[in-house]
Amino acid sequence: MKNKLLIYVGFFVLLLAGFYFAVFKDYNFSQSKLAVINNAVPAFSFINQDGKMITQRDTDDKVYVAEYFFTTCKGICPKMNANMRRVFDAYKDEHNFMIISHTCMPETDSVALLKAYEQKMLNGKLAKRDDGSYKIEDGAGPLTNTNWNFVTGDKTELYKMARVGYMIDNGKPDSSQQIKDQFIHTQFFALVDKYRRVRGIYDGLKEDEIQKLLKDIGELLKEKVDHTRFVNGFGNSPT
16 A cells, blocks of 8 residues: 555656646746847947947847947046946956947047047046945056947947937937937946847936846846757847
């Protein structure tokens, strides 16, 4: 009787294990709970501070943060990029992570100016202000940059990426304006996953949102990638 009971229990356990395997065999337990805000960030081609072409292919299998700024900005950009430097410091050794900082003034922000700006961002020392925000001061010494790109390119394409791709333009463009007269000045950061889907938008001036961004980057880096998507070309959906 005891042996029969053990057999029944063993059979039941195997049956239950088989059921759970069938239900969860395709489930990705590394999947973040972050919602998908934009499922299709468009292809792009820009030039970075080293004169290198950066395209969507450079983001394959990478999590990245996108923002917009201009090198002569004295308002929100220094505070935003001090916070972006904190993001860089946290993930600078992560080869599957990247930052793309787009100029919103390509008519003036040349490759040389972007290179000088990069050096300012990386050679400076992060300092905390009395109000809790951060700034970059002189004196820290150069950091090696492997994943922070400051890019320029065609203004139409840059602005299209902000509005249609990353969805971080905080103002509706005037359709009567020519592109040369338009200007994007947004403090928002977009977080993009390994499938080039926008998974978060964050106010680059708010400490609680920077903390959430830092946490969410870590979650997305843990997500697994289904490489079968390369069989018939790149797709934005993991299924």
